Amino acid sequence: MxxxxxxxxxxxxxxxxxxxxxxxxxxxxxxxxxxxxxxxxxxxxxxxxxxxxxxxxxxxxxxxxxxxxxxxxxxxxxxxxxxxxxxxxxxxxxxxxxxxxxxxxxxxxxxxxxxDALPDDVRTSAKPPAIPPYEHCFGPADAPTPLPGSAEITRLLDIKLDPATIGWAVGAPSGKGEVRGWFGLADGRDPDPLSLLLTVDALPPTAFDLGLSGWTPTVELTTHIRCRPAPGPLRVSITTRNLAGGFLEEDAEVWDSADRLVAQSRQLARAPRAS
Amino acid sequence: MxxxxxxxxxxxxxxxxxxxxxxxxxxxxxxxxxxxxxxxxxxxxxxxxxxxxxxxxxxxxxxxxxxxxxxxxxxxxxxxxxxxxxxxxxxxxxxxxxxxxxxxxxxxxxxxxxxDALPDDVRTSAKPPAIPPYEHCFGPADAPTPLPGSAEITRLLDIKLDPATIGWAVGAPSGKGEVRGWFGLADGRDPDPLSLLLTVDALPPTAFDLGLSGWTPTVELTTHIRCRPAPGPLRVSITTRNLAGGFLEEDAEVWDSADRLVAQSRQLARAPRAS
Missing domain, CATH: 2.40.160.210 (Acyl-CoA thioesterase, double hotdog domain)
Structure with missing residues (x-):
């Protein structure tokens, strides 16, 4: 430890x-x-x-x-x-x-x-999300004004978002319900199975990219940890496909530096009211 | 009732x-x-x-x-x-x-x-699975020999699978990890929120389409019921993207006759050994 x-x-x-x-x-x-x-x-x-x-x-x-x-x-x-x-x-x-x-x-x-006791077989059709290099992505410190998602926790996290998924920060959400980017702990601690439980619920909510602002309280969140993550930065992709009846699902995938899909999660959350 | x-x-x-x-x-x-x-x-x-x-x-x-x-x-x-x-x-x-x-x-x-108390708003990017008409799909009764998934339960269910996803029944699995088809109760009972809990775990496992046979025991299964289903047949799509370390996830989507995404589920299961 x-x-x-x-x-x-x-x-x-x-x-x-x-x-x-x-x-x-x-x-x-x-x-x-x-x-x-x-x-x-x-x-x-x-x-x-x-x-x-x-x-x-x-x-x-x-x-x-x-x-x-x-x-x-x-x-x-x-x-x-x-x-x-x-x-x-x-x-x-x-x-x-x-x-x-x-x-x-x-x-x-x-x-x-x-x-560590699992066999090494990997047979996956899933592909890592296409995210620009870290240095071309944006974090809270790059925002002209504090982002809606800004909070105490942002100081502890090293999150840099794909520019294609942060239109909401300047009033132009894509409407696709996608947010993706790089994730690490700000103090450089490498990921492990436990920290992946933090990672799956750490990005700004997909609701922002759908043009909604406000609180998106989680009702239920299930996470599957599929592999011990390799050291180094993680890539996280969260997507929402179905916003209906005042609820939405948010699916997260976490990929490690060795291109392994290390965690998958889905949450059911209450949608913010349309802004 | x-x-x-x-x-x-x-x-x-x-x-x-x-x-x-x-x-x-x-x-x-x-x-x-x-x-x-x-x-x-x-x-x-x-x-x-x-x-x-x-x-x-x-x-x-x-x-x-x-x-x-x-x-x-x-x-x-x-x-x-x-x-x-x-x-x-x-x-x-x-x-x-x-x-x-x-x-x-x-x-x-x-x-x-x-x-029934939820608002009617639907804002979804999810699309129903493309499944041929019911009469062009295949059920257990259409198989030349009993299917590996055959069992007592098949008598109670009216399942007709998309021909594109049943190659495994004749020794030619697609390798994609996809199974989809029509679902109903054989006695004609219409779907309701409770029966959707049955529906998400009723199709033959995606492992068959990956060329694996044998038991795929569920470790965990989370289901979100998103809408009361309209009367009539359901369409179900199950997919596996990540088979690794002896486990796989199986995602299910259930669509009703009104083209509403009524249920989403994901399970973590043990993969059968490669056959």
């Missing part, structure tokens, strides 16, 4: 009792005061990695119940099944009201395994 | 105690003796629809723990959160060993809402 990275320090969990972990949600991972959903997922993923007999998240299904705020939290885990190659667990994150009442913020059902 | 349909009779659940339902897994929904995962999902979805304050599944995440067998089962539900427009619940299906021990077969986390 590289404790020199803020990601590792801020996802630390402390065993209080069997399967129960105390933690603290850092205000540095917030967007407009609310804790980022990908950071929460990594926190729950870390607790499950400690509680379960297998080390890596293979499939993590999260249902978001209420916004999480910076401050203390407790994660309760349950080992649902411990198998030979896969194990399944459940984890919930709770925070306290002023009167001491616990409120559940997010609940996760996850299956873990050992990515 | 149209009790003249076997689907409705076989997904009946009987309240035993608050949130606890007795049911019976019908042998008619099996494939090689194992109960179909989509039928199980519909059973759990029905129990949650009775337990939660909202009627329709919006997002259902299922982790499959062990194969289910025909016979008695008990479903235990928990209301995780009851909100104004959405509620979240959890459900587990248990079966009994000969010594009376309960074994959990599948656990589900789900968010429910009211599809």
């Amino acid at each position: 590289d404790s020199s990275s803020q990601f590792d320090r801020d996802t630390a969990v402390n065993l209080r009792a069997p399967g129960v972990y105390d933690t603290d949600l850092s205000a540095d991972w917030t967007i407009f005061g609310v804790v980022n959903g990908g950071y929460l997922l990594a926190l729950l993923g870390r607790a499950l990695g400690e509680a379960l007999p297998h080390p890596h998240p293979f499939s993590v299904s999260a249902h978001y119940l209420a916004p999480s705020l910076p401050g203390p939290a407790v994660i309760r885990t349950e080992t649902v099944r411990a198998g030979r190659t896969l194990s399944t667990g459940q984890a919930s994150l709770f925070q306290y009201a002023e009167d001491g009442t616990e409120t559940e913020r997010i609940r996760v059902l996850a299956t873990y395994g050992d990515l | 149209d009790s003249s349909s076997q689907f409705d009779r076989d997904t009946a659940v009987n309240l035993r105690a608050p949130g606890v339902y007795d049911t019976d897994l019908s042998a008619d929904w099996t494939i090689f003796g194992v109960v179909n995962g989509g039928y199980l999902l519909a059973l759990l979805g029905r129990a949650l629809g009775e337990a939660l304050p909202h009627p329709h599944p919006f997002s259902v995440s299922a982790h499959y723990l062990a194969p289910s067998l025909p016979g008695p089962a008990v479903i235990r539900t928990e209301t995780v959160r009851a909100g104004r427009t959405l509620s979240t619940g959890q459900a587990s299906l248990f079966q009994y060993a000969e010594d009376g021990t309960e074994t959990e077969r599948i656990r589900v986390l789900a968010t429910y809402g009211d599809l």
